[in-house]
Amino acid sequence: MFDGKRVLITGANGGIGLAVCESFLQDGAKLVLFFHKNRNGIDDLIKRNPTLTKNIEAHQVDLLDHDQVMNSLSMALDVANIDIFIHSAALPLEMKGFTNLEWINFQREIDIQARSFFWIIQRIIPSMKKRKYGKIINVLTSAVIGKPPINMSNYLIGKYSLLCLSRSLAVELGRYGITVNCVSPSTVNTPLITNFPKSMLEITKNQTPLGRLAEAKDVAKTIVFLSSDHSNYITGENIIVSGGQTID
Numbered sequence: 001m002f003d004g005k006r007v008l009i010t011g012a013n014g015g016i017g018l019a020v021c022e023s024f025l026q027d028g029a030k031l032v033l034f035f036h037k038n039r040n041g042i043d044d045l046i047k048r049n050p051t052l053t054k055n056i057e058a059h060q061v062d063l064l065d066h067d068q069v070m071n072s073l074s075m076a077l078d079v080a081n082i083d084i085f086i087h088s089a090a091l092p093l094e095m096k097g098f099t100n101l102e103w104i105n106f107q108r109e110i111d112i113q114a115r116s117f118f119w120i121i122q123r124i125i126p127s128m129k130k131r132k133y134g135k136i137i138n139v140l141t142s143a144v145i146g147k148p149p150i151n152m153s154n155y156l157i158g159k160y161s162l163l164c165l166s167r168s169l170a171v172e173l174g175r176y177g178i179t180v181n182c183v184s185p186s187t188v189n190t191p192l193i194t195n196f197p198k199s200m201l202e203i204t205k206n207q208t209p210l211g212r213l214a215e216a217k218d219v220a221k222t223i224v225f226l227s228s229d230h231s232n233y234i235t236g237e238n239i240i241v242s243g244g245q246t247i248d
Helices: 015-026 041-046 050-055 066-079 103-131 153-176 199-207 216-229
Strands: 008-009 030-035 057-061 084-087 136-141 179-185 236-242
Touching: 015 030, 015 041, 015 216, 041 057, 041 199, 050 153, 050 216, 057 066, 057 236, 066 103, 066 179, 084 103, 084 153, 084 216, 103 136, 103 153, 136 216, 153 179, 179 216, 216 236
Parallel strands: 008 030, 008 084, 030 057, 084 136, 136 179, 179 236
Antiparallel strands: none
């Protein structure tokens, strides 16, 4: 389905990022992977798919560092254009009350979500405009829907800022054949929730009609759909992947 398409994925070594990588790789895409420090998951992906190693290009990038982002993008774009961009980066999740936070906690979330996205998108949009083609998908959270959960204000400000930027770009870029959408999963069974209280996870399962947490592959399948030609008339949307937990 994605033969010849070049896909840039941030947070590529995370739970959702790796599931997305696996799906695209099996569908013939060429991957440009941005990871922070740990690349164990990417190395495992390569070991499982030795014949497809030529389709994987990995870059260690601190998305908070402008020079690193620009240098890695330059190397990637020297090879070929980017057709699809999946922004799945995330900082370790800390649940703290508002009075225990400082502005830097908010700024880092805005920077990792919206500012790094801004840097990347400004570099890849010009070629998308020329080719009248581009798919951009941002990974948010179902917590941007309805009442925000307690003790997550710094995390959510980054996601809300990215949601607003995504919708604005969808309006601006639509006439060039570029779609911009978001995917908002509920609690996903990945290493990011390792420190969550077990009681909290059980409550989440009980509040979900499907009776379980989301798996990374559940989110990846939605991202793949939004990246495919099946979604060519969908833009500016935020697709909720919550197992029914966010039903009003």
